Amino acid sequence: MTPRTPAPRSRRERPAKPALTYEGIVATAVRLMESEGLQRVTMRRLAQELDTGPASLYVYVASTAELHAAILEELLGAVDLSPAAADGEGEGDTGTGDTGTGDWRERLARLLGSYTHVLFAHPSLAHSALIARPSGPNYLALVEAVLSLLHEGGVPDAQAAWGVDVLLQVATANAAEHSARDRTAGAEAEHHALVAALRDASPDTHPRIAALGGDLTSGAPGQRLAWSFRMVINGTMTTPRTAP
Amino acid sequence: MTPRTPAPRSRRERPAKPALTYEGIVATAVRLMESEGLQRVTMRRLAQELDTGPASLYVYVASTAELHAAILEELLGAVDLSPAAADGEGEGDTGTGDTGTGDWRERLARLLGSYTHVLFAHPSLAHSALIARPSGPNYLALVEAVLSLLHEGGVPDAQAAWGVDVLLQVATANAAEHSARDRTAGAEAEHHALVAALRDASPDTHPRIAALGGDLTSGAPGQRLAWSFRMVINGTMTTPRTAP
DNA sequence: ACCTGAACACCGTTCAAGT
DNA sequence: ACCTGAACACCGTTCAAGT
Numbered sequence: 325m326t327p328r329t330p331a332p333r334s335r336r337e338r339p340a341k342p343a344l345t346y347e348g349i350v351a352t353a354v355r356l357m358e359s360e361g362l363q364r365v366t367m368r369r370l371a372q373e374l375d376t377g378p379a380s381l382y383v384y385v386a387s388t389a390e391l392h393a394a395i396l397e398e399l400l401g402a403v404d405l406s407p408a409a410a411d412g413e414g415e416g417d418t419g420t421g422d423t424g425t426g427d428w429r430e431r432l433a434r435l436l437g438s439y440t441h442v443l444f445a446h447p448s449l450a451h452s453a454l455i456a457r458p459s460g461p462n463y464l465a466l467v468e469a470v471l472s473l474l475h476e477g478g479v480p481d482a483q484a485a486w487g488v489d490v491l492l493q494v495a496t497a498n499a500a501e502h503s504a505r506d507r508t509a510g511a512e513a514e515h516h517a518l519v520a521a522l523r524d525a526s527p528d529t530h531p532r533i534a535a536l537g538g539d540l541t542s543g544a545p546g547q548r549l550a551w552s553f554r555m556v557i558n559g560t561m562t563t564p565r566t567a568p
Numbered sequence: 569m570t571p572r573t574p575a576p577r578s579r580r581e582r583p584a585k586p587a588l589t590y591e592g593i594v595a596t597a598v599r600l601m602e603s604e605g606l607q608r609v610t611m612r613r614l615a616q617e618l619d620t621g622p623a624s625l626y627v628y629v630a631s632t633a634e635l636h637a638a639i640l641e642e643l644l645g646a647v648d649l650s651p652a653a654a655d656g657e658g659e660g661d662t663g664t665g666d667t668g669t670g671d672w673r674e675r676l677a678r679l680l681g682s683y684t685h686v687l688f689a690h691p692s693l694a695h696s697a698l699i700a701r702p703s704g705p706n707y708l709a710l711v712e713a714v715l716s717l718l719h720e721g722g723v724p725d726a727q728a729a730w731g732v733d734v735l736l737q738v739a740t741a742n743a744a745e746h747s748a749r750d751r752t753a754g755a756e757a758e759h760h761a762l763v764a765a766l767r768d769a770s771p772d773t774h775p776r777i778a779a780l781g782g783d784l785t786s787g788a789p790g791q792r793l794a795w796s797f798r799m800v801i802n803g804t805m806t807t808p809r810t811a812p
Numbered sequence: 813a814c815c816t817g818a819a820c821a822c823c824g825t826t827c828a829a830g831t
Numbered sequence: 832a833c834c835t836g837a838a839c840a841c842c843g844t845t846c847a848a849g850t
Contacts, residue, residue: 367823367824367825368822369822369823376835378825378835379827379835380834380835382825383833383834387825389758393758454698454741455695455744457745457759457762458762459758463762464766464774464777468773471777471780472776481779481780485780485783486795489792490796493742494741497737498737500698501698501701514633514634514703518701518703518707521703522711525708525712530708532715532728533708533711535719535725536725539725539726539729539730540711540729542729543730548730548733551809552734554807555727555734555800556734556800558806558807559798559799559800559803560799560803562806563795563799565795588815610841611844612843613842621815621818622842622844623815623817623845624815626844632842
């Protein structure tokens with residue numbers, strides 16, 4: 325005598341549990357990361373958020389690593405690629421007269437800065453970006469943008485092809501390092517230990533470290549990163565692919 | 569009537585459980601990593617190996633991250649620093665006539681190669697090297713060696729001070745990426761997905777990627793890494809610290 | 813001071829069984 | 832085909848209590 329079907333009203337009480345889809349899972353994962361950090365985006369926690377059991381997720385996602393890569397690809401949509409847009413915006417009078425030689429370099433540094441910024445905004449993600457590189461549309465667009473700026477600058481194709489990797493790697497590694505420093509208490513302590521060790525190195529055993537002194541750790545992170553970008557761009561321009 | 573003290577013989581049956589020390593803990597951790605991989609070097613597993621409970625380790629080691637950093641510092645002792653030894657070995661007739669200009673560059677690349685090699689031999693470690701940089705004597709010696717080669721090459725101090733970081737970072741990130749590829753099945757699949765995505769990119773939407781084609785992923789890892797080293801060394805030499 | 817048992821609050825992944 | 836309960840085999844870290 326008990327009704328077999330639940331009262332229709334109960335469907336309106338809360339939004340009906342949506343069917344699982346890859347897109348839905350990733351979207352929920354992004355939300356979860358934004359609110360609780362990547363370290364909480366686990367299969368179990370995510371399943372709980374989706375009102376199901378962890379085993380259900382394995383139908384759509386092969387592993388936790390793949391899940392994290394999918395989140396990164398999603399976030400890469402926020403990278404500002406406009407520095408690479410060489411045309412389109414202002415038709416006739418593009419010449420504002422301000423774009424001297426070297427301008428493409430500055431725009432490339434700005435583009436890479438935007439990429440770094442996105443990683444910084446989601447600290448734990450940079451770390452996973454080094455291991456599981458995404459291959460979705462947003463990542464491809466980023467690679468294309470970097471390549472087009474190198475092309476604009478007249479960097480030989482062969483060098484650009486290999487340089488883009490290093491450029492993105494430097495940006496990613498920097499974000500990973502600094503975001504780890506902010507996040508985990510231990511990482512900050514370890515960085516201080518390194519600074520102290522460099523400061524206290526003896527001129528007898530470590531003459532060069534002693535000679536450079538505080539300069540080894542000088543500069544704001546942003547300044548150092550900007551120099552790194554310029555430096556790798558210059559290196560890419562001037563280093564032929566044939567052995568020296 | 570049961571004896572309160574264990575029979576002395578039992579002390580000879582197995583080597584008496586050694587007292588815990590920081591050195592002993594780290595040494596056991598290194599052994600454990602060598603036999604089972606870093607992913608098994610957990611506080612619990614290590615405690616088991618030391619015949620104690622995990623809580624006991626926290627007297628000596630603050631966290632798992634610190635433990636991993638200590639292992640890395642230990643392993644850095646295996647890096648071959650001899651390419652940086654500018655003098656001492658052959659006293660009078662140092663001039664074999666073979667050391668042309670650019671030779672310091674080659675030796676620096678060899679030194680960095682040795683560092684990479686050590687990380688590769690212990691795959692899971694490179695990953696943690698990016699986050700928790702060590703600050704022990706072996707790491708300092710590595711930094712000193714790189715700096716002394718840059719000095720030998722006449723690289724301006726300010727540029728060398730910032731360049732050493734990028735140089736080591738590129739080496740570390742490379743090792744992390746490739747070792748992850750070998751280790752986890754998912755990482756290899758993801759790399760293939762990236763290669764395929766680059767290959768299949770449309771010339772309309774991704775003209776530069778299409779133009780470079782297979783060159784984006786060409787070359788053996790060793791070749792690419794060697795080029796990266798040359799490239800970052802060149803960039804460090806030619807990029808002043810003042811804004812462009 | 814050093815060490816420990818026990819607990820708290822979690823993990824990833826698999827698989828047989830259900831619908 | 833898709834979903835799930837339940838289990839297997841683990842984690843890091845803390846803390847009160849012991850020696």
